Amino acid sequence: MNLRGVGVSPGIGHGPSYVLTVSVPEPPEGATYTGEAEQEKERAMAALTQVAGELEARGNQAGGKAEEILKAQALMAEDPGVVVKVRSLIDRGLAAPRAVFEAFSKYRDVLAGSGGYLGERAADLGDIRDRVIALLYGQAMPGLPLAPERPYVLVARDLAPADTALLSRDDVAAFVTEEGGPTSHTAIMARAIGVPAVVGCPGATGIAAGVEVMVDGTSGEVRVAPADSDVADAVDAAAARRSALASWNGPGTTSDGHQVPLLANVGGPAELDAAVAAGAEGIGLFRTEFLYLDRSDPPSEEEQRRAYRAALEAFPREKVVVRTLDVGADKPLAFLPAPAEPNPALGERGLRRFMKSPGMMDVQLAALAAAAAEAGGAGLRVMAPMVATAEEATWFTRECADHGLSDVGVMIEVPAAALRAADLIAMVDFVSIGTNDLSQYAFAADRRLGAVSALHDPWQPGLLDLVAMTADAAARAGKPCGVCGESAADPALACVLVGLGVSSLSMAPSALAGVRAGLAAHSLEQCRAAAREARAQPSASDARTAALVHLPGLAGLGL
CATH class of the missing domain: 3.50.30.10 (Phosphohistidine domain)
Structure with missing residues (x-):
């Protein structure tokens, strides 16, 4: 099968x-308790606190990306809004397990209907809910x-x-x-x-x-x-592919010498060594949320400065693109309560939230400027997430200039920004396309839902059109246009993106070897031909098939 x-x-x-x-039972509807309400509330609060502690402990043990995710979950377990709802339901007579079920289910449903990153966190709330209920029932989680x-x-x-x-x-x-x-x-x-x-x-x-x-x-x-033979063949082919890719090193370039810097997406200082070891030519996306998400107070300028300096020192002669804080939606800050929004994925997220918190923004920009000065950071680039208009781009550029930051860009993640890319590019020094969110908003499709995953295929011709529109505007302005979304990690699509006019590609370090090999096996004209054919097709699958005709070197590399 x-x-x-x-x-x-x-x-x-x-x-x-x-x-x-997972077989944690739903507590019976209308289930009540015996005894005093305060005792029942204490029982619920103790369970929430224990689950939060267990999640945080697992995060500390795991480290890396898992630590960031689990500490964010621990904050969800003790979210003030959930706590108030649980206590209120117990006051109305519901037993602690049922109160927890209803409180978390309400917020889970809201998240699931919100889409985007926020929608993806609905499963996290369901898991926290089940862990608390299992604890209240004395039942072990599977x-x-x-x-x-x-x-x-x-x-x-x-x-x-x-x-x-x-x-x-x-x-x-x-x-x-x-x-x-x-x-x-x-x-x-x-x-x-x-x-x-x-x-x-x-x-x-x-x-x-x-x-x-x-x-x-x-x-x-x-x-x-x-069949055992099929497994052996697949494993041998994968091993041969890894061996072949390991021989490709050096700067990203097409077979006829067109240079395409291959950069790394990095989620924090712990991932810098992997980026260096993989031969990244710099950092195309340094996410800064790790500094903010697992704490009750904002990070100090000194703490931020150390983190940014580590990135600059890891790549002392290359470009390091730092994205300013991208919070909102699924990434709440305990020290900065979010406004009540019916659809947070379409609300005050990214730069919009930053604009409402000038004090926090000042600290981050000052820390970036200080790190650049200490590290001799001529390579530092600073960009803002979720920018939709030229006015927003202009505002961010001015704020950066006030802090002595001169190489400033914005992310293209909103269709309006791609449609009016020329206006935005006129206000900044570079742009970087985040194809994950650009796809979500362009196709009105929740990135979490398997039912609409086909719309998130980065080969969708409509998405390629938006990338081409942005890259063309950047080229006419003589400014760089990179891609830092997941699509850059696909060797075939990387060739197409270069053919569309993208000037650099940023990806997980593990993907660098394959993309480097794929580009080196083809000329710039082959990449352009593949891009033209892909955009001319009516569907994502047709676009990929048509592009591969012009990228014969991928088959020989096992890509």
């Missing part, structure tokens, strides 16, 4: 299936195998970060989930530990426990009970 989903972490993984099923005899394929409807935070390649061969998309936490965690993963795979939880499964995290194919 073969299944197919969305490949989100490349490679071949195989092993016996372990199907994770766990993962301890010290398995061989790596297994983890199959689930969806995976919570708490389930996967402490996993390693020694335990798990691959992930397969029915829900989720390329930017879900399952995808992020799989890429972080380097295991193949397929999400949005209908029927996955129907796989029998213990049966052999082979997962292709590139194509999205999931093969149940494959």
Whole structure:
């Protein structure tokens, strides 16, 4: 039996299936308690606090990206709004488990209907809710195998970060989930530990426990009970591909010498070594949210300065693009309460939120300027997220200038920004396209939902049109236009993006070798021909097929 989903972490993984099923019962509707309300509220608060502590402890043990995610979940467990709702429901007579269920379910439904990053966090709230209820009932949450005899394929409807935070390649061969998309936490965690993963795979939880499964995290194919020879062939092909790619090094360039700097997306100082080791030619996206999300007070200028200086010192002769704080939607700050919004993904997110918090913005920009001065940071570039208009771009540029920051850019993530790219580019020094959010907003499709994952295929001709429009405007203005979305990590699509006029590509460090090899195997004209043909097609699959005709070198590289 073969299944197919969305490949989100490349490679071949195989092993016996372990199907994770969560069976925490829903507390009976209208369930009441005996005794005093205050005692019942204390019981609920103690459970919330314990779950929050367990999540934070797992994060501390896991480190890296998992630590950031789990500490954010710990904050969700003790969110003041949820706590108030739980206490209110208990005052109305509901037992603690039912009060927790209703309070979390209400917020979970709101998140699920909001789309984007916020929608992706709905599964996180469901997991927190179930952990608290299980604790109140004295019931253990379903766990993962301890010290398995061989790596297994983890199959689930969806995976919570708490389930996967402490996993390693020694335990798990691959992930397969029915829900989720390329930017879900399952995808992020799989890429972080380097295991193949397929999400949005209908029927996955129907796989029998213990049966052999082979997962292709590139194509999205999931093969149940494959022949031993097929597994051996796939593993050998993957090993040969890794060996071949390892021989490609040096700067990104096409076969005829057109230079395309290949940069790294970095989520914090802990990921800098991997970027350097992979041969990144700089940082195309340095996310700063890690400094803000897991705390009750904002980070000081000194703390921020140290983090930014670490990035500049890791790449002393290259460009380092730092994105200013991108909060709102699913990334709430405990010290900066968010306004009540019916759809936070379309509300005060990114730069809009920054503009409402001038004090916090001043500290970040001052820290960036100080780090650049100390590190001799001629390579520092600063960009703002979620910019929609030329007025916003102008405002941000002026704020940066007031702090002595001169190389300033904006992200193109909103369709309006791509449509009026020439106006925005006139106000800044460079632009960087975030194809993940640009796709979500262009196609009105929640990035979390497997049901609409086809609309998030980065080969969608409509998305390619928006990229081409932006790159053309930048070229006419003589300014750089990069891409830092997930699409840059696909060797074939990287060639197409270069053909569209993109001047640099930024991606996870693990993707650099494949993209470097793919570009080196083709001329700039081949890339342009592939881009023209892709844009001329009516669908994403047709666009990819048409482009590959002009990119024959990819097949020889196993890409």
